[in-house]
């Protein structure tokens with residue numbers, strides 16, 4: 001049975017598995033060795049060393065992500081930032097230029113504004129990125145275009161097929177951060193992108209208990225990414241590889257619940273008298289809804305909203321939650337809530353945050369897999385308490 005024909009649920013459960021051939025175990029063993037014997041004295045043909053990313057325990061999650069994204073090859077890295085860094089450095093060198101959409105994860109924004117200039121790489125940030133405005137920023141020395149969709153934390157939706165087309169026409173490498181959507185909801189490579197990066201810390205692992213990242217793409221490009229990954233030593237250790245592979249076995253199941261609950265919560269919040277705005281690509285009045293409906297199979301588990309009250313009361317509301325946890329990060333089984341201005345975008349200069357529409361009262365919500373009715377009840381009691389006690 002050709003693995004290429006298997007459905008995403010099956011790929012989550014089985015793709016990449018390296019069954020234990022010694023004792024017949026049905027899971028991938030954790031290979032702890034950092035040194036492997038030569039083939040002619042009892043080892044295997046592949047030269048194996050953890051930093052070279054070729055230990056079977058590392059291959060298993062990398063191949064699972066590649067299968068889910070429809071990629072020829074993939075590798076896992078120590079964090080989402082490590083994955084982004086090696087993807088960018090694989091295609092950029094001193095004197096090159098890269099075009100980014102402006103509304104990016106704050107850590108990505110910090111990386112490009114601090115690290116790229118140190119390496120002699122120029123960049124342009126494009127607000128409200130659509131293919132035409134991204135193309136307008138292309139220069140003679142532009143080598144790549146990088147987008148994140150839906151974006152963090154306002155859910156700007158980029159038309160991936162249109163950006164892939166512009167990249168092809170202008171000879172650029174196109175890179176998409178697919179963290180928020182997950183490969184269950186969206187596959188940029190199928191729409192013509194060259195590389196996809198993930199913070200595997202989020203939905204891929206899904207249990208808020210490790211930091212990891214991944215890059216997938218064509219074999220030719222991934223050879224370059226792998227070279228950077230080996231040089232910079234962004235290895236993911238085998239214990240975390242094991243956790244990541246195990247977490248991904250339930251990715252499709254989890255995403256179905258995340259998608260359904262976030263939609264229900266977006267509807268609940270939209271109809272709530274204390275909520276002034278809701279940002280969720282699944283809502284028909286979201287500016288990116290039509291494009292999202294075309295390129296996504298589900299709208300994801302992330303949403304943001306603003307309360308129609310003072311910042312003090314908004315804070316009180318979040319502090320009054322009993323079930324939902326106030327914490328950074330996203331994509332886990334437990335619902336998390338945060339103020340992006342203090343967390344994901346704390347490193348972004350305040351004027352840039354304001355320019356992007358990230359107010360100090362914007363609240364970001366990562367819908368977990370709890371029952372949606374319990375989440376709504378928690379929000380309702382917290383809003384009521386904030387309004388009463390102010």
Ligand SMILES: Cc1ncc(COP(=O)(O)O)c(C=O)c1O
Pocket residue numbers: 079080081082105107108148152177179180198199200201211212213329344
């Ligand atoms: C969209 C997005 N991309 C990349 C990252 C970076 O991932 P990591 O924290 O695993 O390095 C994050 C982290 O929050 C993110 O939200």
